[in-house]
Amino acid sequence: MKVSFPFRDPGISRLIVDKIHEVASELNHVKIMDFCGTHEWTITQYGIRSLMPKNVELVAGPGCPVCITPGYYVDVAIRLAIEGIRVFTFGDVYRLPGSSRDIPKNLEEAKSEGADVRIVYSVSDAIKLSKDGRESVFLAVGFETTAPATLGPICRGEVPRNMSFIVVHRLTPPITRYILENYPQSPIRGIIAPGHVSAIIGASEWEFVAKDYRISVVVSGFEPIDVLLSILEILRQIRDGRAELVNEYSRIVKWEGNLKAKEVMRSTCDVVDAGWRGIGFVPQSGLLLKRRYSDYDALTKYGIRELSEEAWEEDLPPGCKCAEVTLGMAKPTDCPLFKNVCTPERPYGPCMVSSEGTCLIWAKYGGDELLRGLREEIRYKG
Amino acid sequence: MSNMPSDDDFIKLSHGSGGKETTRIVSSLILSLLREDMMAVKGGIGTDELDDGAAIPIGDGRYIVVSIDSYTVNPPFFPGGNLGKLAASGTINDVLMMGGKPIAMMDAVVVEEGSRIEEVREIIQSFIEILREEEIKLIGGDFKVMPRGQLDKYVITTVGVGIAEKLIVDSNLSPGDKIIVSGTVGEHGAAILAAQENFSVEGELKSDVQPLKHLMLSLIEEFGHSIHAAQDPTRGGLAQTLNEWASKTGHLITVNEAEIPIRDEVRAFTELLGIDPLSLACEGRVVLGVSPADADAILDLIRELGYEDAAIIGDVKKSEKYGGMVVLESVAGGLRILEPPSGTIVPRIC
Numbered sequence: 001m002k003v004s005f006p007f008r009d010p011g012i013s014r015l016i017v018d019k020i021h022e023v024a025s026e027l028n029h030v031k032i033m034d035f036c037g038t039h040e041w042t043i044t045q046y047g048i049r050s051l052m053p054k055n056v057e058l059v060a061g062p063g064c065p066v067c068i069t070p071g072y073y074v075d076v077a078i079r080l081a082i083e084g085i086r087v088f089t090f091g092d093v094y095r096l097p098g099s100s101r102d103i104p105k106n107l108e109e110a111k112s113e114g115a116d117v118r119i120v121y122s123v124s125d126a127i128k129l130s131k132d133g134r135e136s137v138f139l140a141v142g143f144e145t146t147a148p149a150t151l152g153p154i155c156r157g158e159v160p161r162n163m164s165f166i167v168v169h170r171l172t173p174p175i176t177r178y179i180l181e182n183y184p185q186s187p188i189r190g191i192i193a194p195g196h197v198s199a200i201i202g203a204s205e206w207e208f209v210a211k212d213y214r215i216s217v218v219v220s221g222f223e224p225i226d227v228l229l230s231i232l233e234i235l236r237q238i239r240d241g242r243a244e245l246v247n248e249y250s251r252i253v254k255w256e257g258n259l260k261a262k263e264v265m266r267s268t269c270d271v272v273d274a275g276w277r278g279i280g281f282v283p284q285s286g287l288l289l290k291r292r293y294s295d296y297d298a299l300t301k302y303g304i305r306e307l308s309e310e311a312w313e314e315d316l317p318p319g320c321k322c323a324e325v326t327l328g329m330a331k332p333t334d335c336p337l338f339k340n341v342c343t344p345e346r347p348y349g350p351c352m353v354s355s356e357g358t359c360l361i362w363a364k365y366g367g368d369e370l371l372r373g374l375r376e377e378i379r380y381k382g
Numbered sequence: 383m384s385n386m387p388s389d390d391d392f393i394k395l396s397h398g399s400g401g402k403e404t405t406r407i408v409s410s411l412i413l414s415l416l417r418e419d420m421m422a423v424k425g426g427i428g429t430d431e432l433d434d435g436a437a438i439p440i441g442d443g444r445y446i447v448v449s450i451d452s453y454t455v456n457p458p459f460f461p462g463g464n465l466g467k468l469a470a471s472g473t474i475n476d477v478l479m480m481g482g483k484p485i486a487m488m489d490a491v492v493v494e495e496g497s498r499i500e501e502v503r504e505i506i507q508s509f510i511e512i513l514r515e516e517e518i519k520l521i522g523g524d525f526k527v528m529p530r531g532q533l534d535k536y537v538i539t540t541v542g543v544g545i546a547e548k549l550i551v552d553s554n555l556s557p558g559d560k561i562i563v564s565g566t567v568g569e570h571g572a573a574i575l576a577a578q579e580n581f582s583v584e585g586e587l588k589s590d591v592q593p594l595k596h597l598m599l600s601l602i603e604e605f606g607h608s609i610h611a612a613q614d615p616t617r618g619g620l621a622q623t624l625n626e627w628a629s630k631t632g633h634l635i636t637v638n639e640a641e642i643p644i645r646d647e648v649r650a651f652t653e654l655l656g657i658d659p660l661s662l663a664c665e666g667r668v669v670l671g672v673s674p675a676d677a678d679a680i681l682d683l684i685r686e687l688g689y690e691d692a693a694i695i696g697d698v699k700k701s702e703k704y705g706g707m708v709v710l711e712s713v714a715g716g717l718r719i720l721e722p723p724s725g726t727i728v729p730r731i732c
Contacts, residue, residue, distance in 0.1 A: 008713045010640065010713055046712040121579070224712070344721075365719050366718060371719075377704055
């Protein structure tokens with residue numbers, strides 16, 4: 001049975017890869033950052049690194065919402081769970097380690113010690129289950145993609161009074177600006193901008209990357225051919241001395257985004273400075289429920305303080321390089337713990353937990369050196 | 383509190399999911415206690431090989447093949463079958479994968495107090511129906527009841543017995559061999575996952591559970607000498623089977639993603655959840671490692687027997703540097719390592 005998805009066609013893929021090699025041969029070393037965890041997944045799942053010329057390096061960015069969720073909020077959820085409150089969360093967050101040593105390491109461990117922790121696939125499942133009247137908390141992580149889904153029911157009054165939220169939603173353009181601003185030595189020459197996020201916020205939100213920092217930026221879809229086309233576009237721009245915003249994913253992403261979803265975020269939340277795991281406080285990068293919705297804010301409801309910049313503490317385990325990996329400054333293989341102390345079965349750092357975490361993806365599917373070697377070994381005709 | 387119990391002190395679900403963690407805990411709890419001479423009957427196959435079953439020589443060049451497995455599935459009734467059909471088919475298949483012709487079975491049925499007798503009857507009827515169709519005797523068994531709340535409904539353990547002229551021992555997989563899969567993969571795992579989570583796609587996803595006696599006995603009869611390895615890719619799916627073979631033999635296994643048969647429904651469902659169909663269980667498929675000269679003829683025979691989706695999906699290679707790995711060439715032409723599944727399967731969020 002041949003796969004017949006047009007965006008995965010091996011013949012088209014080969015043509016684009018040939019073009020990439022042709023354009024790259026006129027360039028020096030080029031580092032391209034794929035922002036989004038799902039892009040990193042596509043790149044590894046389809047072996048795109050093994051198809052790149054030697055001078056084109058693909059690095060992952062901070063696009064795994066689980067990896068950058070501060071340990072503080074995981075600890076809050078674990079403590080509430082131990083106190084008998086039912087905690088709902090997405091599967092990826094289930095094994096995410098907190099940062100306190102005095103309580104179970106993650107929600108999975110809290111559950112195996114008797115706490116009521118439930119994995120759900122959507123907020124609406126959690127709302128349905130909460131109609132039974134039990135005190136419940138939803139640990140809401142994610143970028144602009146998931147935020148409207150969490151926040152919509154709150155502003156529509158669909159959430160029962162016994163349910164509240166730990167809102168750890170984070171915004172993607174501010175962290176991108178933060179990286180470009182704070183790491184001017186970064187050799188990133190192009191950015192593959194997140195497709196799902198852009199469907200919400202609009203492609204226009206990425207224009208600053210090209211305008212303010214003279215870096216090529218392409219909003220990309222998630223099929224292998226989308227990503228290959230985006231890489232080719234970035235390389236062509238670099239060759240021609242251009243830095244522009246291009247929307248490769250125009251079949252889904254509009255220039256202005258999804259106005260309804262944006263309105264949901266705007267009407268329920270204030271944009272605030274917010275913590276990113278391993279990175280610290282990033283200006284105007286998080287969502288906080290507005291005061292009129294504070295009944296739904298688990299931290300307010302249970303009298304727990306919000307995380308503040310003054311109280312920010314290093315929340316990565318000792319020796320963990322997740323922050324550098326997240327910022328695209330290091331590869332997982334640069335970390336001495338990688339596949340050594342830190343493995344998919346026993347994750348040590350947050351990037352080894354989520355299926356979108358760069359370290360987990362590399363551990364499962366292999367990084368670039370290994371794949372290049374393998375390709376030669378099996379005399380792959382590439 | 384410094385005396386908090388650590389992660390290592392508890393059995394977790396992932397210890398039973400059939401992947402790396404299962405291998406590790408079985409080694410540490412059981413195999414580490416066995417002296418080498420306790421692992422197999424002289425001249426036979428045992429826990430030293432960790433194949434689909436065990437073999438004991440019976441003197442005339444033939445072997446008795448024995449296989450045991452416990453079955454528990456939530457929900458016990460799922461699209462395409464139920465626990466009884468699964469318990470019969472799974473063990474029949476394990477005997478076949480060793481090269482044995484299954485002739486008899488024993489079962490141990492454990493039921494939770496308060497279960498509906500009609501439901502138990504339906505499960506047992508399906509179990510017996512498979513044995514009748516496959517002409518296998520039920521030569522003994524056990525029936526127990528556990529107090530309410532001490533068991534999640536039912537556990538059925540089955541022991542399968544067969545006779546083999548020539549054993550199929552997976553460690554015989556050799557460089558140059560071709561990898562064949564007898565049909566579309568991941569269907570049982572996807573159907574169960576959908577049923578557990580009440581996904582509305584349920585109707586389109588059906589377990590592939592079925593005994594493979596006719597297929598395997600025909601293959602063994604015609605091409606016995608060319609079949610070097612055979613496994614039914616149950617827990618951990620195709621990814622687990624290929625990784626077990628690669629690490630057992632120290633060879634490199636390469637597979638071509640475009641050739642791996644997967645139903646569109648399964649592909650759509652697994653992509654939605656962000657899980658890999660190659661790590662989902664099959665209960666009615668066989669993966670074979672066969673000598674290259676007969677690969678096409680074997681494929682033709684499998685298809686003639688009604689398994690039209692069967693395909694040659696990969697090769698076995700000798701490799702100094704990358705031995706023990708499974709590498710997959712993606713539909714886009716790139717390479718990725720196909721890891722054995724680990725952890726319990728949880729969906730990703732966006």
